[in-house]
Amino acid sequence: MDISATITIPAKLEFLYESVDFVSSCAREQKFSNEKISEIALVIEEVFVNISKYAYAEKNDHDANIEITCKSVETKGFVIEIVDSGVPFDIMSVREPDLTSDINGRQTGGLGILFIKKLMYEVQYRREEGRNKLTLFV
Amino acid sequence: MQIKTGKEKNMLIVSVKGKIDTITAPEFEKTLFSLITQGEKNLLLNFSELDYINSAGLRSILVSAKQLKVNNGKLSFSELKGPVKEVFKISGFSTIFDIFDTQEDALK
Numbered sequence: 464m465d466i467s468a469t470i471t472i473p474a475k476l477e478f479l480y481e482s483v484d485f486v487s488s489c490a491r492e493q494k495f496s497n498e499k500i501s502e503i504a505l506v507i508e509e510v511f512v513n514i515s516k517y518a519y520a521e522k523n524d525h526d527a528n529i530e531i532t533c534k535s536v537e538t539k540g541f542v543i544e545i546v547d548s549g550v551p552f553d554i555m556s557v558r559e560p561d562l563t564s565d566i567n568g569r570q571t572g573g574l575g576i577l578f579i580k581k582l583m584y585e586v587q588y589r590r591e592e593g594r595n596k597l598t599l600f601v
Numbered sequence: 602m603q604i605k606t607g608k609e610k611n612m613l614i615v616s617v618k619g620k621i622d623t624i625t626a627p628e629f630e631k632t633l634f635s636l637i638t639q640g641e642k643n644l645l646l647n648f649s650e651l652d653y654i655n656s657a658g659l660r661s662i663l664v665s666a667k668q669l670k671v672n673n674g675k676l677s678f679s680e681l682k683g684p685v686k687e688v689f690k691i692s693g694f695s696t697i698f699d700i701f702d703t704q705e706d707a708l709k
Contacts (some may be wrong), residue, residue: 502683512623544707562693566666575656581691
């Protein structure tokens, strides 16, 4: 049976744990292992933090929200959709950091997006009706 | 997040319990920096009780490691668990840092 649950929360760092807890509890209902739930939580944190930091220029905008939907689709498994109406940002266009550089040469950014791509089975990005829509296939 | 420090042989052992995430990483980084500023050169991060670390935590580690290098010091790790180990592997941190299975191995 297909099921679905959605939460809409302000795109502010103080709501980070609320978003992570929401998705974690959906994942728990799907009977994922604790280790997998921890990986999912990490991905949600990285997505949420990116949006809260960069998507909205006007921080107190009342529409500066993040909408998260957890779905269990029979043919596709557990799917998480994250939507915001901030500036267009396609995470798929971001280049991977050079993972072979030594400590001195290593850049400090870019790991969050790497985790999103590596820990999920598939990631899709679409810009639709002025909104960023990120679909994560667990 | 809880941080404990203790000295053994010529190493300063920093044990971190709980989570290093976007919210707690600044405090973690501040602790490492104050140790480095005090002149500590050989830091061992024991992660046996660390359940979670995200990109903000890894950034704090990298920034501290860069500073330690400038001071001719070194940062190493012991006892990484499940999700933390996975994150170290994906980020390539497993290859740029020395990681030991046990604290005893690190002190040898």
